[in-house]
Amino acid sequence: MYKVKGKEYPCCTSVTMGIIGGKWKSVILIHLIDSPLRYNELRKLIPTVTERTLSLQLKKLEEDGVISRKVYTTKPPLKVEYALTDFGKTLIPILISIAEWGDFVVENYSDKKNN
Amino acid sequence: MYKVKGKEYPCCTSVTMGIIGGKWKSVILIHLIDSPLRYNELRKLIPTVTERTLSLQLKKLEEDGVISRKVYTTKPPLKVEYALTDFGKTLIPILISIAEWGDFVVENYSDKKNN
DNA sequence: CTGTATCCCATACGATACTG
């Protein structure tokens, strides 16, 4: 058993999946690799996520220390930017592998060919 | 949008996460890298998973074509072995990266040091 | 040994309206 921040995990893969798992977190992180992005920019890049969910997932990623949230204005309209932290940047190779493997699956087993 | 087997994904990372995501699938797969394993062997290696959940996750992995289920006996006591398929083996580098990053997190941010 | 059946709960996620 592994313990990180009070939570227990049965395997070291679970630790990673706890941080980048779920339906949206890897998608958010992939988009942050190239450059920091604002909330609305993420929404446009990920049109199928709801505002609420995007907000929740960003908070969890921030809690886990993989992204940072920087506020640039105090009065509306607000400007907030999300970026990978140095710790988050250590995930980049994995994120890219995950994206490439997904691509590989889509190419070889997608509905284009098999359905 | 990406489509694989009738399901839609907003990003190619989602495709991968749909296959290896969740609480248990990466754990199961990691244990199958070295050698095929029987149901009970997996249970012993992953003591915190319930029978029902292990069974369900194995089925999903089989449906997605990353593991194979081979039955060696027709009468009880049954012998069943689970193994990575050739397709599943293409996941090995990612699984190892995921495990190593989890290890890295445990080493650097675990309760041993920070709690 | 290898699972299923049943029941239940927690959490993730979605839809929509609203706010500083």
Next chain:
DNA sequence: CAGTATCGTATGGGATACAG
């Protein structure tokens, strides 16, 4: 612009008993 509030649903997963 960047979120919250509220409500509802769907899925994942746990506990336990039982079956081929």
